Amino acid sequence: MALTVWTYDWVPEGPRGFVRDLRLRWALQEAGLSYSVRSTPFDDRGSEHLKRQPFGQVPFLTDGDISIFESGACLLHLAKKSDKLMPRDAAGEAETLQWVIAALNSIEMVSVPWWFLSLSGDRENGLAGWMRMRLGQLENVLRTREWLAASRFTVADLLMADFLRVPKVRDFAASPVINAYIDRACDREAFRKAFADQLAHFQAADESKRGS
């Protein structure tokens, strides 16, 4: 089945390297699955977009006739296609699943709203205490292991590392343990390829704009 990652046709400089299609590119690179990338307009998020992603965001993934949004759901969908992303034994699968959801619902649930509030300049905002607690709990886990689940890199690490590497979050954590974990993940060839590909995608959009 043809796998297609959908992202914006263009974004401003700021989010480049952090648009969440990167998570899908990264997973596909890890899995060695072939895929193409297509674009949906950033400026005009019309009914065609909302039909596929009712919150007006990217990415979404098409897999033949199936269209699926939410980067976390896309990752779990891709994980069914390759044991590079998730082990196949029941215990390893359960452990990976729990850390995927922990990344989305125990860490990112605090870190994204904290980041959003911090945009106004106040990193000691109403979520700072909760954020500090969660990062500390995560640090305790990472102190004793290289990867979150099943003693190996999984899709849970891909997701967890992808938002820990957001500069504001990484600075706030100020944790050698967490920094080493992010570096381990982002030093993987699949991450570097995915990251370079996303930058190239948006740079090509700039050039096409200038050319038109």
Next chain:
Amino acid sequence: MALTVWTYDWVPEGPRGFVRDLRLRWALQEAGLSYSVRSTPFDDRGSEHLKRQPFGQVPFLTDGDISIFESGACLLHLAKKSDKLMPRDAAGEAETLQWVIAALNSIEMVSVPWWFLSLSGDRENGLAGWMRMRLGQLENVLRTREWLAASRFTVADLLMADFLRVPKVRDFAASPVINAYIDRACDREAFRKAFADQLAHFQAADESKRGS
């Protein structure tokens, strides 16, 4: 395999009916799977607890030798055991998965921190605009369908309805469409049984405290 839902041995009045073991009880009732419930101390969340749930929360689920935390992950684990929770065709499964993650990462990611900030009395806090936008987008989806995925009740509805029913969230949404959706979900026999069972569990703890 023996399924065991772990929750606190006791909680104060406030959260009763909302502790997240309810999600697992509800899913198990929907699926018609037999299970038992065991307790971990609320007051003393020691190393035994943190070994199983590093954020010091409940629930967690044991399934034979497997121990898994995060209610969302437990639900996806249970969904593998019963098509009552998730359809078995690839498209239905992908759609359910995307709405499970949307509930956790597009709705709850805003609503839980918004709720947390509103505890200090200000529901028009820094996340109110984002909260209003997400609830509006969700309302648009629910306006045209009875359930989120695959034209039937799935584990995605269980999760979405479970936090929309939080009184502060429900009041803030002030949406007849969302209210009707919550009522549809909470009118299910499996929800009512799970809810009553949780209340009884904590009431028994009161009685045991008074007796001791």
